[in-house]
Amino acid sequence: MATIEERVADLEGKMIPDLRDEMRRGFEQMSARFDAVDKRFDAANQRFDGVDKRLDRIESRVERIDDRADRHFMWIVGIQFTMMMIFIGALLAAVLRAV
Numbered sequence: 001m002a003t004i005e006e007r008v009a010d011l012e013g014k015m016i017p018d019l020r021d022e023m024r025r026g027f028e029q030m031s032a033r034f035d036a037v038d039k040r041f042d043a044a045n046q047r048f049d050g051v052d053k054r055l056d057r058i059e060s061r062v063e064r065i066d067d068r069a070d071r072h073f074m075w076i077v078g079i080q081f082t083m084m085m086i087f088i089g090a091l092l093a094a095v096l097r098a099v
Helices: 004-015 019-098
Strands: none
16 A cells, blocks of 8 residues: 555646746747737737838928028018118119209
8 A cells, every 4th residue: 555645646647747848838839929929019000110111201391381481581581671762762863863
């Protein structure tokens, strides 16, 4: 007849599967989960790349509009300066005629 310690050891051996196999399965599951997360990050990076491209296009459009506004502003300032010089010249001519 087996002692109590032998019986407990026998039951423990039957109840607990091989620890190495269990650890391997756990590591495989974790590896699979990390692979799934990595795939999700890759998909998110691709989406962000698409957003970056769209933002670059929008930025180039804004820069073109800004350049156009700068040119128009310079034209307007030039026209106003020219008109001011014409009015000053006309006023000086009127003042000098009156003298």
